[in-house]
Amino acid sequence: MEDRRAVKTKRAIRKAFLELLEQKNINRISVVEISKLADLGRGTFYLHYKDVYELMEHLENELIDNLGELYCASFHCDHTMNILKFTETLTQYMESNRKVFLVLARTDNGGRTMEKIKHFFHQKLLSDNSNVITELDVAEVLFSVAGVFGVLEAWLKDDMTTPYQSVSEMLHHVLIKLETC
Known part of the structure; x- marks a missing residue:
């Protein structure tokens, strides 16, 4: 410590x-x-x-670690309400760390932060479903992660003017719709 x-x-x-x-x-x-x-x-x-780039990487990794903890806390069992809990927790965390997300997600600062976060969730979702993973499973995970973080990136670029609860509800609605298809 x-x-x-x-x-x-x-x-x-x-x-x-x-x-x-x-x-x-x-x-x-x-x-x-x-x-x-x-x-x-x-x-x-x-x-x-070591330098400013290591500091940037440390901040990115800290964000990803925190997002991973939020994910693990939300998905302790398989239930659709966990999706709502996670989207609420995720958007609330992003809003409470607004400055960090807005600054780190800017493409002129390297633009790697959101890509790292998407990669993390892609790997996390695939490892959590470690049974037999088909190409369709991989495609579904890629689609879901890209979609969720596409919405979140748009929210960031819009300077987070929409309340996090509204963004969370939209994401939940879309993810539930996809799950039932």
Whole structure:
């Protein structure tokens, strides 16, 4: 477990990095800028991260880990209400971490975050259904993940103006419709 100072320092670095990412592309952000904005020395930054790209990857992985935990908490048994629970939890999490999603999902910041998240869910859904997996199963998972995250990306690009509950209900409705086909 990290000590409180390290946690506080990392929080300051992340906050500064996200503020800079709102203003410019990742390839234009320097460790000096992050350190200055976080009121830390450059050496302190390097104690925690190799460079800005490792920091970006760490933030992406943290998001994916959190989304994975939300998924596992929602799907402890096979029931259609779990889909609603998950879509509500997912959209609420995205809304409460709005700034992080909006900044990391921008294509001029590499645009890899949403692709990594989609890949994670694609793998997760296939591994959860580890019986015999057919090509049709793979296609259904690809379709579902692409569809759900297509809606979520549109929501992000629309600056999340629609309430998360409405987005959740739309996703739930579509997924239930697909399940009954």
